[in-house]
Amino acid sequence: MKYKMDKIGMFWGSTTEMTSLAAELIQEALESFDHHVESFDVGSTGVDPILTYSNVIIGCPTWNVGELQDDWDMFYSEYQGLKFDGITGAFFGVGDQLGYSCNFLDAVGLLARPFVENGGTLIGQWPTDGYDFDESIALEGDKFLGLGLDYDNQETLSEERIKSWTELIQSSFK
Numbered sequence: 363m364k365y366k367m368d369k370i371g372m373f374w375g376s377t378t379e380m381t382s383l384a385a386e387l388i389q390e391a392l393e394s395f396d397h398h399v400e401s402f403d404v405g406s407t408g409v410d411p412i413l414t415y416s417n418v419i420i421g422c423p424t425w426n427v428g429e430l431q432d433d434w435d436m437f438y439s440e441y442q443g444l445k446f447d448g449i450t451g452a453f454f455g456v457g458d459q460l461g462y463s464c465n466f467l468d469a470v471g472l473l474a475r476p477f478v479e480n481g482g483t484l485i486g487q488w489p490t491d492g493y494d495f496d497e498s499i500a501l502e503g504d505k506f507l508g509l510g511l512d513y514d515n516q517e518t519l520s521e522e523r524i525k526s527w528t529e530l531i532q533s534s535f536k
């Protein structure tokens with residue numbers, strides 16, 4: 363089968379499986395647009411393989427009040443040193459806007475900002491309408507730097523959000 367664009371490498375970390383579930387749904391949705399997605403648990407691959415893709419999706423839940431999920435955390439200093447020139451990237455995060463209202467989706471900010479600072483082209487910024495939180499370092503203007511999912515409080519909205527977000531990003535990949 364011939365795909366219409368370069369393949370997409372998706373790298374995610376997940377402790378209680380919500381982000382891995384979201385990654386599966388994102389992969390299914392993009393494959394319905396004829397994208398070829400290769401999906402990896404970053405805990406098994408580390409961050410170097412990110413650089414072998416011209417299109418990437420990065421997924422991370424926020425843990426421990428404003429921190430990265432453990433697998434991402436382990437590789438963070440290495441990740442911050444990568445050069446992302448020529449790579450188009452979309453980010454998604456999973457969080458709890460009620461329980462952690464001052465740190466909602468912080469992990470998206472922690473990963474997307476160095477990506478842009480180190481030459482990456484960011485796509486998939488996402489409006490904050492429909493979320494209720496106080497602070498997030500994933501915020502840039504009136505948008506999140508990537509898709510926000512909240513299975514703790516808004517599980518029923520996740521499927522629709524993934525559908526709209528994948529529609530948004532799919533045509534921006536190379």
Ligand SMILES: Cc1cc2nc3c(=O)[nH]c(=O)nc-3n(C[C@H](O)[C@H](O)[C@H](O)COP(=O)(O)O)c2cc1C
Nearest residue numbers: 377378379380381423426427428457458462466467
């Ligand atoms: C101890 C603890 C700390 C958390 N800290 C945050 C946080 O700072 N910000 C946030 O948005 N969500 C936070 N969460 C919510 C998780 O991100 C959420 O439960 C998510 O679904 C976990 O994703 P995973 O199942 O892929 O590991 C926290 C959850 C726990 C249990």
